[in-house]
Amino acid sequence: MSSRRSRSRQTGGSRITDDQIQDLVSKLQQLLPELHNTRRPDKVSASRVLQETCNYIKTLHREVDGLSERLSQLLETTDTTQAALIRSLLMQ
Amino acid sequence: MAEDEMATWLHYPLEDLYSDLLGDNNNQTTPTQLPAVAATSVVRQQPQEAEQIWPPAAIAVVVKPPPVPPPPKPTKNFQMFSRMRGKDPEASSSLRPELTVVDSNTTPALVTMKSLGEVSSAFPSGGGIGGSDFVLDRKESGEVTVSSSSGGYSGGPSKAAAEDARDKGIKNEAEDRKRKRRENDVSLTPSTTAIDQDVELEGDDDDDKKHSRGSHGSKRSRAAEVHNLSERRRRDRINEKMKALQELIPRCNKSDKASMLDEAIEYLKSLQMQVQVLPSIPPFDTLILVSVKLKLINFYQMMSMGSGPQFGPRFTVPPIHMPSSPASNFSVNQTSIQADSVRSSVPVQSPGLPQLPNVADPLNYVFLDMNKSVKIPAVSSTV
Numbered sequence: 001m002s003s004r005r006s007r008s009r010q011t012g013g014s015r016i017t018d019d020q021i022q023d024l025v026s027k028l029q030q031l032l033p034e035l036h037n038t039r040r041p042d043k044v045s046a047s048r049v050l051q052e053t054c055n056y057i058k059t060l061h062r063e064v065d066g067l068s069e070r071l072s073q074l075l076e077t078t079d080t081t082q083a084a085l086i087r088s089l090l091m092q
Numbered sequence: 093m094a095e096d097e098m099a100t101w102l103h104y105p106l107e108d109l110y111s112d113l114l115g116d117n118n119n120q121t122t123p124t125q126l127p128a129v130a131a132t133s134v135v136r137q138q139p140q141e142a143e144q145i146w147p148p149a150a151i152a153v154v155v156k157p158p159p160v161p162p163p164p165k166p167t168k169n170f171q172m173f174s175r176m177r178g179k180d181p182e183a184s185s186s187l188r189p190e191l192t193v194v195d196s197n198t199t200p201a202l203v204t205m206k207s208l209g210e211v212s213s214a215f216p217s218g219g220g221i222g223g224s225d226f227v228l229d230r231k232e233s234g235e236v237t238v239s240s241s242s243g244g245y246s247g248g249p250s251k252a253a254a255e256d257a258r259d260k261g262i263k264n265e266a267e268d269r270k271r272k273r274r275e276n277d278v279s280l281t282p283s284t285t286a287i288d289q290d291v292e293l294e295g296d297d298d299d300d301k302k303h304s305r306g307s308h309g310s311k312r313s314r315a316a317e318v319h320n321l322s323e324r325r326r327r328d329r330i331n332e333k334m335k336a337l338q339e340l341i342p343r344c345n346k347s348d349k350a351s352m353l354d355e356a357i358e359y360l361k362s363l364q365m366q367v368q369v370l371p372s373i374p375p376f377d378t379l380i381l382v383s384v385k386l387k388l389i390n391f392y393q394m395m396s397m398g399s400g401p402q403f404g405p406r407f408t409v410p411p412i413h414m415p416s417s418p419a420s421n422f423s424v425n426q427t428s429i430q431a432d433s434v435r436s437s438v439p440v441q442s443p444g445l446p447q448l449p450n451v452a453d454p455l456n457y458v459f460l461d462m463n464k465s466v467k468i469p470a471v472s473s474t475v
Contacts, residue, residue, distance in 0.1 A: 017348075017349075017350060020350050021349050021350055021353060024350060024353035024354060024357065025353065027353075027357055028353060028356060028357050028360070031357065031360045031361065031364070046330050047326070047329045047330045047333050050330065050333035050334060050336075050337055051333055051336075053337055053356055053360065054333065054336050054337055054340055056360065057337075057340045057341070057356075057359070057360060057363065058340065060360075060363040060364065060366075060367055061340075061363070063367045064363065064366050064367055067367065
């Protein structure tokens with residue numbers, strides 16, 4: 001019983017952060033296109049949200065990599081002054 | 093106890109008895125408690141229509157034949173029994189008096205049926221679902237006790253759930269331990285839901301509590317233990333994902349979950365913005381447009397140089413559906429570019445050119461083409 005009490009106290013003490021975390025997880029969930037259109041958005045588990053977040057971040061990384069590679073290719077193939085201009089614009 | 097009474101519950105309709113359980117099974121809830129007779133319950137999912145046979149004929153149990161003839165449905169249980177039956181199956185089949193298909197919920201596991209003489213036999217019960225250990229006791233007086241414990245039903249779904257989890261690659265020790273305990277436990281109540289159904293952080297808690305409340309009071313502590321275990325397992329999983337997330341976010345050395353999640357949200361937003369904005373950065377767009385234009389101009393220059401005589405005079409709209417607006421645009425740029433273009437009149441790779449007639453706007457076409465394929469053909473001309 002003592003373990004039980006300590007457990008309940010523990011959860012009671014961390015109630016606020018649990019709520020906060022749940023809030024954050026739901027915020028995170030809204031950013032995920034995979035989970036955006038689920039039937040019951042409140043029934044998606046936290047671990048699923050985190051997993052999807054990881055996947056999505058990886059996808060975005062790939063996308064950004066591809067785009068920047070394309071951009072650098074473009075910059076290579078164009079005039080140096082123009083490229084410098086674009087670079088300066090991009091660096092802003 | 094009258095034999096007729098026995099027959100009433102023994103011949104309970106199978107479907108009625110199991111419909112509740114099956115419904116529960118679908119909902120991933122666990123059944124109610126079994127009578128505490130039990131024994132080591134073997135977890136095995138078996139066909140629900142099971143047939144249980146009587147004690148062997150060799151022991152010469154004399155019982156009145158049942159009012160209802162047993163439907164001949166050989167099942168696994170039948171096989172199990174066959175080894176306990178007498179040496180002469182013919183005799184036993186002729187004597188097979190009762191078909192017991194009983195629900196483990198409603199049946200005491202041990203029933204004593206007094207028939208002729210000293211013979212009292214207990215009908216195996218509930219084997220239809222659980223299938224289980226059968227204890228065959230033969231006493232000197234000729235008493236035959238076949239007791240069956242059927243704690244297996246509840247083990248059924250839990251094992252299925254465990255296998256499910258294993259399929260998903262989630263296989264950890266806690267799960268196994270939990271499953272084992274559940275197998276040994278006759279009343280298995282809560283937190284089957286926690287295994288498969290992913291529930292939200294607190295919703296999980298509440299669910300389990302609900303289940304455990306419905307269970308027997310004496311089992312509450314065990315239920316809490318199981319719940320604790322599943323809860324810990326869930327937290328482990330979440331922490332694992334958290335760690336993975338942390339590795340994906342650069343410069344994230346936050347230790348607590350809340351700021352980790354905050355960081356993840358911000359990072360995700362920034363990445364989304366990047367991906368959204370990067371292709372539409374004005375210089376980026378114009379860059380593509382410029383290169384496309386250069387390419388097209390080169391093409392037209394090439395045509396005008398005589399390598400494409402079939403197109404006629406330069407910059408006039410060829411017989412293909414070439415709109416005049418791009419052509420006029422090119423003519424504006426033409427003068428400044430001409431020298432370079434002539435210098436670099438080496439045929440520019442434009443594999444899409446033969447398809448140009450199918451496209452209304454060649455500029456758009458090439459633009460799309462370039463958007464699709466990352467590779468930009470080298471435009472050697474400089475402005």
